Amino acid sequence: MLVPISGRAAGTVAFMDESTEDGEHRRSPLHDRHLALGGRMAPFAGWEMPVDYRESGVIKEHTAVRTAVGIFDVSHLGKVRITGSGAAEYVNGALANDLAKIGPGGAQYTLCCDDATGGIVDDLIAYLYGDDEVFLVPNAANTDEIVTRLADAAPAGVQVADVHERYATIAVQGPESAELLTKLGLPSGHPYMSFLETAWRGTTLVVCRTGYTGEHGYEVVLEAGDATALWDALLDAGSEFGALPCGLGARDTLRTEAGYPLHGQDISLAVTPVQARLAWAVGWKKPSFWGRDVLVAEREQGARRRLWGIEAIDRGIPRPHMSVSDFSDRWVGEVTSGTFSPTRQVGIGFALLDQPLGEGDEVRVDVRGRSRAMRVVKPPFVRVTTK
Amino acid sequence: MYPEELSYTTEHEWVRVADDPAVIRVGITHYAQDALGDVVYVSLPEIGTEVEAGQPLGEVESTKSVSDIYAPVTGAVEARNEELDDQPDLVNSDPYGDGWMIDIRVADLDGLDETLAGLLDAAAYQAMVEKE
Structure with a gap:
């Protein structure tokens, strides 16, 4: 078990559960x-x-x-299997990205948004088997919520099975x-x-x-x-x-x-895809998906804040919830996650920053009482070679 | 893992009386470095800085967490391990040797024996961490 080094630890594990409950895992x-x-x-x-x-x-x-x-x-x-006549069509009317962009045997990064607020319930990968079968991989913490939402809205003939374990x-x-x-x-x-x-x-x-x-x-x-x-x-x-x-x-x-955001830290029910700069994972041309109305409106108006990368100019590692200010000491946002980059050998992370802050701007991050200069960047922080 | 000749704090620092009996050397224990994981930054005060027993004097930060380092005694910083600026991982690889952190010139030399007696010996420290 990983424990804070002392009862007065200045910070704890950055990406772990923030809950400290000792329940069965x-x-x-x-x-x-x-x-x-x-x-x-x-x-x-x-x-x-x-x-x-x-x-x-x-x-x-x-x-x-x-x-x-x-x-x-x-x-x-998580692992969720959705089957039955029209399973893919049902999923495509619920989740944000457009399954029509891929064919059977294809996988797609997509989002489940709240219909009323457009906030991100989870980000997930959808594996398209065919018109009648989709396999979803949600985040562990959100699997129950995804299963509940999809099962509650499923039409007759479409089954949503939680096959997590x-x-x-x-x-x-x-x-x-x-x-x-x-x-x-x-x-x-x-x-x-x-x-x-x-x-x-x-x-x-x-x-x-x-x-x-x-x-x-x-x-x-x-x-x-x-x-x-x-x-x-x-x-x-x-x-x-x-x-x-x-x-x-x-x-x-x-x-x-x-540069991949983590749900529960960088994105959450309180953050929309427009704010998270995940508009590329939304099928804007689709006639319907959960959250479409509010998201289309937000996209037209422009988001009030956006999720950016930040990298330390000198020392200092951004950690979740640290406040970010501009050089006139005005609060402009909050760090959502951060760590030390082993490849780049500097502190890097994500922050939700008020508009119009963006790429190339410099901000100050309050690192446990010390003001550290950091640069706003567009992730990734390293060359991505997935393809 | 917990050398017999050292004294230990409940905050997971170790203390060694230096060749100069008015100076103590401070680092963090094997248990502490193991719990932190790979150390990436160590922030230490400059030479001459006054430190107070029980108060934080610096920080040790790993890829996943950050923790304060506490002064076991009151005094002034006599030396800081400059090597840690470039090789913070010495804290992981050699916590009781090259991974030392600071030397403190003790303010109240007469009270040092009493202070050290108030710390844990190796057996007591080991018993404490085994319970955590």
């Missing part, structure tokens, strides 16, 4: 593997997951993904990821944002060309009972490529560098 089918590998376990979104592994640590794991390959257990991610998900990310999958006899040549089903050792794997690191990579979904076999095979075959098991700590530094 769900465990991944790979839980015993994490313990055996020296995983430092911590609660995250109702799950007990590895932050990092004692032998490597966040920075080595991060570097493995940028230069070789990293293997992540992301079984905490039936499947495990293992992410294989980094420049050597394709070689590693090839070595196991798995498909790896399919395009970014597509998926294939394949037979492997008597089970079925869904090999998705998706990820959350900014690197070329895959997310493999399989029956929970088969997860340890694949995990062991990946680590075993991965040693010649410099593969490391990676925890959620590296996942957070990698996604921040890649």
Whole structure:
């Protein structure tokens, strides 16, 4: 368990649960593997997951993904299967992005917005199997909410099934990821944002060309009972490529560098896609989706604030909830997440900033009483090589 | 993991009396560096800064969290580990050696023995962290 260093700690884990409840946490089918590998376990979104592994640590794991390959257990991610006549059409009328932009076998980053406010209920990946089947991967903490909203609104004949714990998900990310999958006899040549089903050792794997690191990579979904076999095979075959098991700590530094917002920090029910600069993930031409009316109006008027990247000009690491001011000491917004960039060796993060602040502006961030100069940038912070 | 010759605070600092008996060296423990994870910044006061027992004198920040470093005694900063500016990971790799943080010239030398007696010895510190 990760604990603050003292009762008077100046700050705690940046991306972890802000709740401190000691309730029962769900465990991944790979839980015993994490313990055996020296995983430092911590609660995250109702799950007990590895932050990092004692032998490597966040920075080595991060570097493995940028230069070789990293293997992540992301079984905490939600899995929702929507089936029945017109399933895809139903999902397309609810979620924000336009499923018509992809075909069967394609994956898409999309948003679920609140119909009344346009606020982001969750961001998720939709895997389109066909007109009658869509598989969704929401964030762990939001899975119940997504299932509830989609089930409540589903027309007769469309079923929404929460299959969260039936499947495990293992992410294989980094420049050597394709070689590693090839070595196991798995498909790896399919395009970014597509998926294939394949037979492997008597089970079925869904090999998705998706990820959350900014690197070329895959997310493999399989029956929970088969997860340890694949995990062991990946680590075993991965040693010649410099593969490391990676925890959620590296996942957070990698996604921040890649400029991917995290729901619950950078985006939330209080933030709309227009404010989050996620308008590209909204199918504006669709006749309907949840939140369409308010979002169209906000887009026409212009958002009052926007989500930007910030990077420290000197020292200082932005952390959630730090206040941001301009050089006349006027409050202009708040940091939503931040970390130390192992690649860039500076503090980086996201901040919701009032208009008209934007790219190239300099701001001051209150880092525990010290004013630190930071530059407003358009993420990503590193070159993204997902394709 | 917890050298016998050191004294320990409940805030996870270690204390060693230097060759000059009026100076103590301070760092953070193995337990602390392990809980923090990869250390990326260490903020330490300049030489000559007055520090007060029980008050924060600096910060240690990792990829995922930040924590205060507390002064175990009252005194003035005699030396700071400049190496940590470029190699903060020394705190992880060698917390009791090259990862030391500051030397403090003790203000009340007569009271130092009493102060040190009020800290934890290795066995008591280990027992404390095993409960956390």
